[in-house]
Amino acid sequence: xxxxxTIGYGMPSxxxxxxxxxxxxxxxxxxxxxxxxxxxxxxxxEGFALVSAMHISASVFVNDHESGLWHDILHWLEHTVAxxxxxxxxxxxxxxxxxxxxxxxxxxxxxxxxxxxxxxxxLGPWQRVFYGEWDGQRRKRVVIKILGEM
Amino acid sequence: xxxxxTIGYGMPSxxxxxxxxxxxxxxxxxxxxxxxxxxxxxxxxEGFALVSAMHISASVFVNDHESGLWHDILHWLEHTVAxxxxxxxxxxxxxxxxxxxxxxxxxxxxxxxxxxxxxxxxLGPWQRVFYGEWDGQRRKRVVIKILGEM
Amino acid sequence: xxxxxTIGYGMPSxxxxxxxxxxxxxxxxxxxxxxxxxxxxxxxxEGFALVSAMHISASVFVNDHESGLWHDILHWLEHTVAxxxxxxxxxxxxxxxxxxxxxxxxxxxxxxxxxxxxxxxxLGPWQRVFYGEWDGQRRKRVVIKILGEM
Numbered sequence: 001x002x003x004x005x006t007i008g009y010g011m012p013s014x015x016x017x018x019x020x021x022x023x024x025x026x027x028x029x030x031x032x033x034x035x036x037x038x039x040x041x042x043x044x045x046e047g048f049a050l051v052s053a054m055h056i057s058a059s060v061f062v063n064d065h066e067s068g069l070w071h072d073i074l075h076w077l078e079h080t081v082a083x084x085x086x087x088x089x090x091x092x093x094x095x096x097x098x099x100x101x102x103x104x105x106x107x108x109x110x111x112x113x114x115x116x117x118x119x120x121x122x123l124g125p126w127q128r129v130f131y132g133e134w135d136g137q138r139r140k141r142v143v144i145k146i147l148g149e150m
Numbered sequence: 151x152x153x154x155x156t157i158g159y160g161m162p163s164x165x166x167x168x169x170x171x172x173x174x175x176x177x178x179x180x181x182x183x184x185x186x187x188x189x190x191x192x193x194x195x196e197g198f199a200l201v202s203a204m205h206i207s208a209s210v211f212v213n214d215h216e217s218g219l220w221h222d223i224l225h226w227l228e229h230t231v232a233x234x235x236x237x238x239x240x241x242x243x244x245x246x247x248x249x250x251x252x253x254x255x256x257x258x259x260x261x262x263x264x265x266x267x268x269x270x271x272x273l274g275p276w277q278r279v280f281y282g283e284w285d286g287q288r289r290k291r292v293v294i295k296i297l298g299e300m
Numbered sequence: 301x302x303x304x305x306t307i308g309y310g311m312p313s314x315x316x317x318x319x320x321x322x323x324x325x326x327x328x329x330x331x332x333x334x335x336x337x338x339x340x341x342x343x344x345x346e347g348f349a350l351v352s353a354m355h356i357s358a359s360v361f362v363n364d365h366e367s368g369l370w371h372d373i374l375h376w377l378e379h380t381v382a383x384x385x386x387x388x389x390x391x392x393x394x395x396x397x398x399x400x401x402x403x404x405x406x407x408x409x410x411x412x413x414x415x416x417x418x419x420x421x422x423l424g425p426w427q428r429v430f431y432g433e434w435d436g437q438r439r440k441r442v443v444i445k446i447l448g449e450m
Contacts, residue, residue, distance in 0.1 A: 011161040011311040011347075011448070011449050012449075013346040013347065013448065013449060015346070015415070015417055015422075046163040046165070046297075047161075047163065047297060048198070048200060048295070048297060048348070050348060050413055050415055052413070052414075052415060053424075054422075054423065054424030054425075054427065055424050055426070055427070056362065056363045056364045056424075056426050056427055061256055062206065062260055063206045063252055063255070063256060064206045064241075064252060066241060066244060068239070068240035068241045068242075068243050068244055069239075069240070069241040069249060069252055071240045072239045072240050072241050072249050072252075072253070073252075073253070073256070076232065076253050080231070080232065081380070082376065082380065089368070089369075089372045090368035090369070090371045090372050091364075091366060091368045091369040091372050092368075093368050094366060094368055099369060099372050102363055102364060102369055102372075102373075103372070103373070103376050105363070106361055106363060106373070106407070106408050106409075107256070107257055107407055107408075108256050108257075109259055109409055110362055110412075111362075111412065111413060112260075112261065113200055113202070113261060113263060113413060115165070115200055115202060115293055115295040117165055117293075117295070122165075122204075122293055122295070123204070124203075124204030124205050124206070124291065125204075126205070126206050127204065127205070127206055141424065143415055143417075143422055145348070145415040145417070145422070147297070147346075147347060147348060147447070147448065148161070148163065148297065149161050149162075149163060161311040196313040196315070196447075197311075197313065197447060198348070198350060198445070198447060211406055212356065212410055213356045213402055213405070213406060214356045214391075214402060216391060216394060218389070218390035218391045218392075218393050218394055219389075219390070219391040219399060219402055221390045222389045222390050222391050222399050222402075222403070223402075223403070223406070226382065226403050230381070230382065257406070257407055258406050258407075259406075259409055262410075262411065263350055263352070263411060263413060265315070265350055265352060265443055265445040267315055267443075267445070272315075272354075272443055272445070273354070274353075274354030274355050274356070274441065275354075276355070276356050277354065277355070277356055297447070298311070298313065298447065299311050299312075299313060
């Protein structure tokens with residue numbers, strides 16, 4: 001019963017970390033191909049692919065590969081969800097200026113589960129997986145963890 | 151070791167798609183009974199039920215079966231989260247008028263995981279699962295995928 | 301093949317409920333140690349830990365253990381996301397005054413999945429798991445459910 005991705009009894013799993021260091025402080029990056037590629041390596045045919053930011057000032061979300069919409073999202077985060085303005089936040093007293101990035105991460109979420117069916121990401125026709133960097137220009141990580149049956 | 155829902159080694163899973171074509175452009179629909187019914191078919195006793203919208207202008211969420219609150223949610227999405235006003239958004243330049251529906255999907259989320267315990271959806275006393283249609287009047291889908299042990 | 305956490309064929313799982321009765325109506329509580337402790341009891345080495353509020357006026361989220369930021373979150377929920385003001389909401393007609401707590405739960409989300417790797421919660425350096433009580437002063441619950449391989 002042991003397979004290449006199993007330690008003991010249970011189900012196969014596969015884990016991979018993606019690293020980012022964005023040039024801009026806020027940026028939206030399509031990571032669907034990287035998730036699909038890890039799924040292929042895993043050999044898993046039916047299950048769940050968790051894609052989760054390992055930082056509290058970033059998001060992972062599913063939406064549309066359309067640059068106008070990415071612009072709309074960044075504008076909305078600044079003008080509706082949480083303006084950057086560090087002076088508005090108590091978190092600023094710690095020397096950090098990124099409270100807004102935390103609130104943006106809470107709103108958009110930091111993780112998604114993509115279903116895996118017949119060895120493929122079971123996404124709708126326009127769905128793509130994105131990393132949303134809300135406080136970048138430094139090294140940050142996303143974990144991909146796939147669980148299921150081979 | 152092979153069972154009715156397994157392809158190979160690992161754990162049982164069960165997949166089902168729900169279709170919607172709402173009469174109104176925005177609508178909130180209770181889908182708890184459909185999820186429960188798929189759980190029964192799966193035979194899974196302990197695990198996770200993923201319920202995920204396959205569109206980027208819709209949500210799946212857990213909340214209250216109360217029509218006043220549904221009205222409050224639709225009002226809040228329009229007046230606080232993201233007004234429909236297509237002219238405000240760059241996404242409008244593509245010919246689409248539904249950028250607001252995308253931002254609403256990002257805020258409320260597009261999926262939930264419901265725990266499965268002793269063969270039942272392990273929901274709190276007032277929790278129900280909803281499909282939130284933010285740009286309807288056309289055929290759209292939700293995937294239900296249940297993973298666990300029988 | 302049977303193990304201590306399995307009913308039948310499939311994968312091991314472990315379920316635990318945390319109870320809360322907060323003194324204040326809104327409160328943010330770090331529950332990472334409780335989740336880690338349940339993970340140890342489960343014996344699961346690779347998998348997913350679901351942490352999910354069983355109420356529609358509460359959240360579970362991953363963010364920063366910093367009291368200034370907790371203050372910022374509560375202020376933001378009241379002043380940006382959804383003011384308490386019951387008279388603004390139709391849900392108020394049912395005799396409930398907590399519509400705002402529902403909208404806050406929808407925004408922040410009611411659950412997270414934490415990946416489990418090599419027997420540990422696979423969190424980034426600053427990530428902690430929180431219970432967000434948006435309508436407390438009464439007994440409420442969170443379910444922890446861990447699924448994976450031993």
